[in-house]
Amino acid sequence: MTHLALWLAQTQFFISLSFMLLFLLLELGLAWALAFFKLRALAGNEQWTHAYRFWVRVFALAFILAFASAVPVMIQFGSLWPALLERMGNVASPLLAGSVLTIFLFKSCLVGAMLFGQRNMPRRLHGGLVVSVAVGVTLAAMSPIMLFSWMRTPAGAIFSDGQYIVTSWASVVFNPSFPWYGMLFLVLASATTALFMSGVSALQSVRRPLLEADKAVFRVAVRASLIALILLGVLVALSGRALADHEPARAAAALGYWHSGPEPSIALVGRGGAQALVEKHAGRWQGVGGMFLARDSSTGHYRGLDQYSGMAPPQGVTFWSLRIAILSGLFMLLLSALATWRLRAHSPDPVALPRWLRKSLSWSIAGAWAMAVAGFAHVSFGAYPYAVSGTVTISEVMANVPVHQLVLGGLGLIVVYGFCMVGFFQLLWHGARYGVVPVARHRGRA
């Protein structure tokens, strides 16, 4: 297959996956936020019911988009990488089936009742439903992450005769990188959602007077985003250290560490592509970063990108996506720390925050998503050229699809994603500005 086709297929799949990821993160975070609102409301504080009423609409929108975009992802999983399931079907099929069945069960039994059945049931039961939806969303997200992490650290299965055969399900499920990717996903979901909520609240506060409930959500969201971002930073550092041994090539590309040697270094910025990127570095931080690099067991030297000739991840994307993610994370950390400090030191009323701060906070919606997409680009392109680390390459499982069809399909998908994204934000702004009216759905009659 030509290089162009491979690039097109990869980009197309990445766009589909990251579109789904954005709404999945929002859905997951909001599910837990709604559970929190509901529990507080049950404890007797009525303003949280108001908060629930608005944010359940955003949850519904995110849920619809995440579910709808799962279908293109599943279809592309087969139409772009046909041989992938032939190789790892024995591992992947129970995990994928588990995810599909969990989504089916909790969507059919719980989400419909949560969204449309609130009036027909006691308050406590509805509260229980909201909590179980949050648990269900988390469970359904876990098995794809399990598969994603297993593809990076394939444990518990042996590769023979062109396909993986499972030897131990326990080690497949708890493969070395699963705890890290699982935790990163959960914390990233809470960070992006908290930032999203504080961004929407900030925008509301610029446009119209806030109710007590909106102010409460604003305060909680700002505080939660600060905590989640700090947690995310710690987790990124810890997982960077833990995963360096499992994904040495990605670690070296992330640091821009070209030549293997006894002394570690981090390239802070770089220009150009491929080798030039690291050779013509503008700033190199010598002597640090050793903890994020893998070491050669015999010589004790740090392993640089020169050890992976031809099998190294694309350096430009891997290098820059991580920096974009970290920079946008730091920027938002600064904003939310500032807002938290002002809420604490000056006035607990978020409307008393200066207008410029609230306007910049509203940009944290874009910042959170940029952070999520860039981080995801880093881990997914960082695994290149492997689909399953060390055994199955992406180019060998790729479909034999003509380039013009790939372009056509990709453009079609991008247009549809654009429509959906625009529609989502239109409805969000409209709801945030003018409030939402409940939607009814009755069984069997219309």
Next chain:
Amino acid sequence: MIEPLALALGLQANAPEFWLPLAFMALFFLVVLAGVVLDGFDIGVGCLSVFAPAALRPRMLALLSPWRDANEFWLFLGIGLFMAAFPHAWGRIMSALYLPVTILAIGTMLRSVGFELRLRAPREQQAYWSRLFGVGSLLTALSHGMLLSLIAVGYAGSADLVWFVLFTAGCAVAAYSLLGAAWLIMREAGELRARAVFWGRRCVRWAAAGAVGVSVALALGNPGIFLKWGGSASGSAVVALWLSMLAAFVCIELCLQRMINSSHRNTALPFILTLLVFVMTFVGLAYSFFPYLVLDELTIWDAAAAADSLQLVFIGVVVALPIALAFNIRVYWRMFGLSLPPEPPTFGR
């Protein structure tokens, strides 16, 4: 029938390697059939909504509302099941069908997003979302037709077949529209019913032409299937199936002709007959293909995942199945008949 099949494969009839793929194939067939039939009227009404006058469109979409939650799941379940149970056929089939499945993905996504976002949009934006829903339905119906025609000719999508593929895609739109129209006739009286009768009458012959076209391509393109149809045991069954399809199409046409002028008594009949046609087409297709997934190359046993992986999936399915059944029976309970009971006329005081 089971025993000789197992012996031919060199397996015991009660070995999981033998019966698990068979069970999954049966389940997959049921899910696809349910998807085509139950999601079918949904797709059909969506296709018709593009051609309907703007005043009727909101009512058509509102009629679909109670079933959406269940309807949009069949494709998802079908894909998930096929992917999990038959990983060795999955990629091969999907990549051979890249363009139609991408259209299917786009159509499905537009449909579910268009419908649900329309429900939550302010009134002035609703027309936009219902238009997207209609376009998504058309794309989905077209892609189903393309898939069917490519499956019938053994995934060999060459330039000579473009017209056949396009013809079948058009016929699939007609067939879904027929199903949707027949469903509307049953659900709602008044102007919508009168229009649906006209739509149905325009579609019925194209749907029949599509059924014939696919069958002919299936028989001429694959000698194995032609032989299978002509076999002494199955020959009479095939002829009976053909005759009943013909009878069903003729009855639908007659029903629709009478619907406007003389009779409103059997409004459910066209829908039930159209359902029968769809079921017969799919049973025929499944019978022709069994036990192959890729004709003469890949049987369901070649394509299945390893037995212990399948067993895990099977346990999940066994847990999920009762809940799924209960949910679907609950949702689809009031699917037949009028949507709302007719109101008595208001007499002058």
